[in-house]
Amino acid sequence: MASVKTLAQSQDLKSLPSDYTHFKNQHKSVEASPEVGIPVINFALLTSSNPDHRAKAIHDLGKACEEWGFFMVINHGIPETLTNPLFETCDEFFDLPEEEKLQFEIKNPRFPVMVRSSVGPNPANEKVLFWRDYLRFFVHPEYYCPHKPEQLSGLVSEYAERTRGLARKLLRGISLSLGLEETYIEKAMEFDLTTQVFAANYYPPCPDPESAIGIPPHTDPGLLTFLLQNGVGGLEIQHEGKWFHLNAIPGSIFVNTGDHLEIVSNGKYKSVWHRAAVNNTKKRISLVVANGPSPDAIVEPAPDTVVEPSAPLLCDDAPAKYVPMNYMEYVEEQRSTKLGEKPILERIKK
Numbered sequence: 001m002a003s004v005k006t007l008a009q010s011q012d013l014k015s016l017p018s019d020y021t022h023f024k025n026q027h028k029s030v031e032a033s034p035e036v037g038i039p040v041i042n043f044a045l046l047t048s049s050n051p052d053h054r055a056k057a058i059h060d061l062g063k064a065c066e067e068w069g070f071f072m073v074i075n076h077g078i079p080e081t082l083t084n085p086l087f088e089t090c091d092e093f094f095d096l097p098e099e100e101k102l103q104f105e106i107k108n109p110r111f112p113v114m115v116r117s118s119v120g121p122n123p124a125n126e127k128v129l130f131w132r133d134y135l136r137f138f139v140h141p142e143y144y145c146p147h148k149p150e151q152l153s154g155l156v157s158e159y160a161e162r163t164r165g166l167a168r169k170l171l172r173g174i175s176l177s178l179g180l181e182e183t184y185i186e187k188a189m190e191f192d193l194t195t196q197v198f199a200a201n202y203y204p205p206c207p208d209p210e211s212a213i214g215i216p217p218h219t220d221p222g223l224l225t226f227l228l229q230n231g232v233g234g235l236e237i238q239h240e241g242k243w244f245h246l247n248a249i250p251g252s253i254f255v256n257t258g259d260h261l262e263i264v265s266n267g268k269y270k271s272v273w274h275r276a277a278v279n280n281t282k283k284r285i286s287l288v289v290a291n292g293p294s295p296d297a298i299v300e301p302a303p304d305t306v307v308e309p310s311a312p313l314l315c316d317d318a319p320a321k322y323v324p325m326n327y328m329e330y331v332e333e334q335r336s337t338k339l340g341e342k343p344i345l346e347r348i349k350k
């Protein structure tokens with residue numbers, strides 16, 4: 001099957017093939033921008049030596065995770081001299097001949113390297129395709145990367161390392177915001193062995209953006225997902241039952257909380273539902289890094305966020321609401337869940 005990029009560039013493409021129109025009713029009632037702003041976390045304050053500044057940033061971070069499951073980080077220190085070439089090089093990857101791109105696929109069941117977008121049937125056995133090509137691979141604890149274009153591996157490796165550092169510091173602030181010891185999440189999730197995945201998503205202009213979708217609504221496994229885009233919007237998140245289109249502050253990184261932050265916080269911090277819409281004028285590229293627990297970590301609610309059912313209920317403490325589960329088993333369960341089936345996060349709820 002040809003890539004979406006090839007399909008989009010084909011002279012014969014007059015209208016959207018029907019395999020791509022499964023989500024045509026999804027786009028109604030998208031709010032342009034929320035009445036209250038998306039939370040912005042100033043990373044410089046979070047790492048400040050001024051205790052008042054730090055306390056305020058930790059408070060804001062907790063509030064963002066609780067109310068939105070989503071925020072923008074500014075002053076994060078990752079320079080455009082790294083991210084601009086990374087965008088350009090990923091773009092060059094998608095320009096490689098189809099057969100060459102596919103040669104980089106590795107069908108390792110635990111750590112696959114995936115190129116391209118095709119989706120299996122949903123439970124109704126229909127063929128459902130998304131308007132997206134992608135390159136996706138594990139960068140930690142094992143590092144995989146196509147060796148073409150030549151600069152790709154060095155750039156991804158540096159970006160992955162920088163985002164691991166950012167994730168670690170955000171998780172410290174998040175632990176404190178939950179009333180846990182600063183390094184609680186890091187230790188419990190074995191963050192030194194964090195499962196980190198890099199993905200470059202490529203959304204060509206689409207002849208009928210109202211009928212297609214880049215990525216359907218989903219939550220991400222893991223703790224924190226970082227997203228950068230090439231100046232073209234498309235990310236939408238669900239908040240209080242409504243869908244919002246997001247505009248990025250230039251230079252900021254979008255961060256969303258994942259399923260395992262929801263689990264470790266015993267449901268206090270929600271894993272946000274999000275999706276990628278497409279447009280008919282501009283190519284969109286998003287660079288995503290998902291930071292999870294170690295592959296072998298057993299994830300469960302932090303004991304400090306939980307009280308025994310017989311104990312008196314204090315504040316918003318509650319009995320554990322999720323069954324403990326090994327991280328990679330969770331990821332594999334999620335990968336094999338078909339469209340429309342109950343997500344694994346729901347299935348492990350007590």
Ligand SMILES: O=C(O)CCC(=O)C(=O)O
Pocket residue numbers: 199201215220227234235236274275276286288
């Ligand atoms: O490209 C986007 O805006 C969304 C990407 C995303 O949600 C994902 O890769 O998990």
Ligand SMILES: [Fe+2]
Pocket residue numbers: 218219220225274
């Ligand atoms: Fe996602």
